[in-house]
Amino acid sequence: xxxxxxxxxxxxxxxxxxxxxxxxxxxxxxxxxxxxxxxxxxxxxxxxxxxxxxxxxxxxxxxxxxxxxxxxxxxxxxxxxxxxxxxxxxxxxxxxxxxxxxxxxxxxxxxxxxxxxxxxxxxxxxxxxxxxxxxxxxxxxxxxxxxxxxxxxxxxxxxxxxxxxxxxxxxxxxxxxxxxxxxxxxxxxxxxxxxxxxxxxxxxxxxxxxxxxxxxxxxxxxxxxxxxxxxxxxxxxxxxxxxxxxxxxxxxxxxxxxxxxxxxxxxxxxxxxxxxxxxxxxxxxxxxxxxxx
Amino acid sequence: xxxxxxxxxxxxxxxxxxxxxxxxxxxxxxxxxxxxxxxxxxxxxxxxxxxxxxxxxxxxxxxxxxxxxxxxxxxxxxxxxxxxxxxxxxxxxxxxxxxxxxxxxxxxxxxxxxxxxxxxxxxxxxxxxxxxxxxxxxxxxxxxxxxxxxxxxxxxxxxxxxxxxxxxxxxxxxxxxxxxxxxxxxxxxxxxxxxxxxxxxxxxxxxxxxxxxxxxxxxxxxxxxxxxxxxxxxxxxxxxxxxxxxxxxxxxxxxxxxxxxxxxxxxxxxxxxxxxxxxxxxxxxxxxxxxxxxxxxxxxxxxxxxxxxx
Amino acid sequence: xxxxxxxxxxxxxxxxxxxxxxxxxxxxxxxxxxxxxxxxxxxxxxxxxxxxxxxxxxxxxxxxxxxxxxxxxxxxxxxxxxxxxxxxxxxxxxxxxxxxxxxxxxxxxxxxxxxxxxxxxxxxxxxxxxxxxxxxxxxxxxxxxxxxxxxxxxxxxxxxxxxxxxxxxxxxxxxxxxxxxxxxxxxxxxxxxxxxxxxxxxxxxxxxxxxxxxxxxxxxxxxxxxxxxxxxxxxxxxxxxxxxxxxxx
Numbered sequence: 001x002x003x004x005x006x007x008x009x010x011x012x013x014x015x016x017x018x019x020x021x022x023x024x025x026x027x028x029x030x031x032x033x034x035x036x037x038x039x040x041x042x043x044x045x046x047x048x049x050x051x052x053x054x055x056x057x058x059x060x061x062x063x064x065x066x067x068x069x070x071x072x073x074x075x076x077x078x079x080x081x082x083x084x085x086x087x088x089x090x091x092x093x094x095x096x097x098x099x100x101x102x103x104x105x106x107x108x109x110x111x112x113x114x115x116x117x118x119x120x121x122x123x124x125x126x127x128x129x130x131x132x133x134x135x136x137x138x139x140x141x142x143x144x145x146x147x148x149x150x151x152x153x154x155x156x157x158x159x160x161x162x163x164x165x166x167x168x169x170x171x172x173x174x175x176x177x178x179x180x181x182x183x184x185x186x187x188x189x190x191x192x193x194x195x196x197x198x199x200x201x202x203x204x205x206x207x208x209x210x211x212x213x214x215x216x217x218x219x220x221x222x223x224x225x226x227x228x229x230x231x232x233x234x235x236x237x238x239x240x241x242x243x244x245x246x247x248x249x250x251x252x253x254x255x256x257x258x259x260x261x262x263x264x265x266x267x268x269x270x271x272x273x274x275x276x277x278x279x280x281x282x283x284x285x286x287x288x289x290x291x292x293x
Numbered sequence: 294x295x296x297x298x299x300x301x302x303x304x305x306x307x308x309x310x311x312x313x314x315x316x317x318x319x320x321x322x323x324x325x326x327x328x329x330x331x332x333x334x335x336x337x338x339x340x341x342x343x344x345x346x347x348x349x350x351x352x353x354x355x356x357x358x359x360x361x362x363x364x365x366x367x368x369x370x371x372x373x374x375x376x377x378x379x380x381x382x383x384x385x386x387x388x389x390x391x392x393x394x395x396x397x398x399x400x401x402x403x404x405x406x407x408x409x410x411x412x413x414x415x416x417x418x419x420x421x422x423x424x425x426x427x428x429x430x431x432x433x434x435x436x437x438x439x440x441x442x443x444x445x446x447x448x449x450x451x452x453x454x455x456x457x458x459x460x461x462x463x464x465x466x467x468x469x470x471x472x473x474x475x476x477x478x479x480x481x482x483x484x485x486x487x488x489x490x491x492x493x494x495x496x497x498x499x500x501x502x503x504x505x506x507x508x509x510x511x512x513x514x515x516x517x518x519x520x521x522x523x524x525x526x527x528x529x530x531x532x533x534x535x536x537x538x539x540x541x542x543x544x545x546x547x548x549x550x551x552x553x554x555x556x557x558x559x560x561x562x563x564x565x566x567x568x569x570x571x572x573x574x575x576x577x578x579x580x581x582x583x584x585x586x587x588x589x590x591x592x593x594x595x596x597x598x599x600x601x602x603x
Numbered sequence: 604x605x606x607x608x609x610x611x612x613x614x615x616x617x618x619x620x621x622x623x624x625x626x627x628x629x630x631x632x633x634x635x636x637x638x639x640x641x642x643x644x645x646x647x648x649x650x651x652x653x654x655x656x657x658x659x660x661x662x663x664x665x666x667x668x669x670x671x672x673x674x675x676x677x678x679x680x681x682x683x684x685x686x687x688x689x690x691x692x693x694x695x696x697x698x699x700x701x702x703x704x705x706x707x708x709x710x711x712x713x714x715x716x717x718x719x720x721x722x723x724x725x726x727x728x729x730x731x732x733x734x735x736x737x738x739x740x741x742x743x744x745x746x747x748x749x750x751x752x753x754x755x756x757x758x759x760x761x762x763x764x765x766x767x768x769x770x771x772x773x774x775x776x777x778x779x780x781x782x783x784x785x786x787x788x789x790x791x792x793x794x795x796x797x798x799x800x801x802x803x804x805x806x807x808x809x810x811x812x813x814x815x816x817x818x819x820x821x822x823x824x825x826x827x828x829x830x831x832x833x834x835x836x837x838x839x840x841x842x843x844x845x846x847x848x849x850x851x852x
């Protein structure tokens with residue numbers, strides 16, 4: 001490789017790592033809401049990501065609706081689906097984590113197959129909102145990708161404000177810390193769970209909708225986001241915003257390094273390896289705010 | 294006097310062994326062979342997940358490594374050694390997967406086991422020079438279809454006999470104790486790590502042997518064996534049949550494989566139905582078919598259900 | 604003669620809270636030691652550290668002159684130290700007899716010797732000792748609270764310990780069950796087993812104990828004979844006011 005070529009690769013890695021880092025932060029925050037607040041592992045989380053992506057595809061490419069309303073509609077609809085799934089399938093099994101794992105896995109597979117039946121396994125393309133792109137230090141970045149980054153940052157800031165400055169945010173954090181205490185203080189725990197579920201799904205949906213225009217949409221696209229989100233939560237520690245952001249960027253850069261320098265097909269294998277190594281060697285995460293007993 | 298469960302098992306195997314006298318259609322025979330193989334995979338899964346309570350979502354690593362061993366070594370070694378290689382490969386992976394997983398519990402364990410086959414799948418896709426990439430490796434079978442049927446049945450019989458023997462021994466009861474309460478087992482002086490690793494290796498080695506036959510049966514091995522759906526299928530079969538009973542998951546495997554094949558015409562809906570069955574089962578019938586059978590049995594005889602069937 | 608158990612300046616911290624502060628004491632062979640203190644004093648945490656279920660931040664634990672700090676719980680059981688849990692943890696899939704059967708006996712303990720036999724039949728002998736033999740084939744999950752606590756003791760005994768730690772064995776028992784338990788403890792004590800018991804119901808055990816250690820807010824505030832402890836003003840103050848007892852010279 002010539003110097004300018006390797007230079008370009010480095011720029012690619014940095015830029016795309018940044019964009020993916022932002023998206024992964026959203027995914028991880030959504031996952032944290034479920035894992036940390038409701039304290040269940042929702043294997044259908046990735047399916048919500050996939051569901052939203054297909055919804056955006058149908059609305060924009062299928063019905064020709066404009067981007068912003070489609071986006072909002074997709075996120076809202078997916079959030080509702082998430083709450084419905086919680087009420088119908090997860091809530092009854094809440095006490096046995098193993099059964100929740102299995103039922104959410106079943107839901108994820110079911111939704112994936114529905115996507116296959118409705119859309120076939122051919123990847124779909126969602127038209128971009130902002131055509132064209134520009135060149136940053138020699139790497140080609142589309143306007144869509146920059147928009148994605150901007151929206152992701154805004155979302156994270158909004159979420160942070162929601163969690164720290166609103167009463168709802170305080171209730172959420174109280175329930176996450178100590179459910180019994182929160183109930184004693186009069187906080188409606190079940191309703192908080194449902195709202196956490198809605199918010200969590202909305203974040204997965206937001207990530208899915210953001211990603212749809214520059215990835216292709218395919219039925220099995222939900223599994224990697226799920227596993228990436230879990231890895232980030234383990235690595236960065238539950239409940240720590242900066243820990244999550246840091247971990248999200250670490251994972252994103254690791255993936256980009258693997259994709260560009262070794263092989264694009266091994267990209268998520270990098271994340272899986274990080275997950276296993278973290279759980280084995282540093283179960284409390286990089287920053288010690290552990291979740292593993 | 295042998296315990297009744299062995300008698301029932303022997304009768305079932307004998308029945309299956311006599312089946313080819315009536316069922317001569319090679320397609321049906323192939324389906325039954327597949328069912329026997331899945332029964333091996335799901336019953337070996339059960340000793341890990343149902344007994345020791347480590348809900349394993351990545352059992353495919355074990356029979357998949359057996360299958361790929363067959364793909365790599367089949368042309369170079371006599372079948373006996375291929376079988377040995379399959380079992381050894383699976384056992385090695387059992388240690389590789391087991392050691393990191395042993396410290397983990399619950400969802401962490403399950404997700405970690407989920408991820409191992411996916412790593413192997415990605416590796417299989419990437420290093421296509423060795424593994425044939427997404428096209429996989431063609432495998433020549435040293436056995437005829439009827440030979441494969443009986444070999445699978447024999448391996449199933451062996452697997453069930455070994456697993457049942459272990460399950461009903463002090464070791465098996467220790468497995469159950471660990472599954473019920475890991476800390477209490479430690480307090481009783483049980484080296485839980487050694488037992489968990491032992492269960493992993495036992496289940497894996499038998500599954501690895503099954504993987505060899507699987508590769509012979511399909512005459513092919515490819516990355517899809519490490520895919521999510523393969524791993525989930527085993528879990529579904531175990532749940533539908535009844536976890537923690539060894540025989541339950543084997544029954545679940547037969548039930549779902551035959552159900553799946555009978556829905557061949559509606560191939561597109563097959564996975565949909567599988568996943569719906571999985572959801573319905575875990576919500577309404579947590580003890581699976583076997584639990585259902587036991588409940589009906591006791592209901593009919595008017596006896597109180599003293600404890601779970603073994 | 605060296606003490607059987609030596610707890611040496613054990614300190615344990617949890618997320619900013621100090622559960623145990625420099626706790627030290629010894630247990631002599633064949634002694635019955637009572638550990639008391641108000642709720643939250645750290646008694647169960649102490650047991651967890653001694654038995655390997657928790658690691659101390661400072662200090663060490665010696666069993667029969669050898670350090671056991673940092674060993675896995677099952678290894679400590681193998682050295683002859685067994686425990687029960689405050690809230691019984693039965694194996695719901697097993698019967699009473701099976702529960703006792705899967706316990707791994709240590710080679711150094713005194714129970715099996717005291718029972719006059721070894722190996723075969725020991726499970727039933729242990730069950731007979733705690734008067735659970737008639738329930739041997741019942742599922743462990745179906746027992747009454749009192750029987751569950753006795754099963755905890757039986758399981759611990761089946762590991763053939765030289766030293767037995769009982770965590771609030773009397774909690775939740777009716778008078779008949781309490782009498783049974785007292786009989787069992789007396790029998791074991793008479794047979795030479797060393798016992799350390801955490802308890803609140805003091806009358807039964809104050810008669811039997813040789814020594815009492817008192818914990819409050821994670822510190823040892825008293826260590827002496829039952830008579831001395833009952834008169835110790837610091838102990839009375841700790842229980843009555845709930846305030847931290849004044850440090851003693």
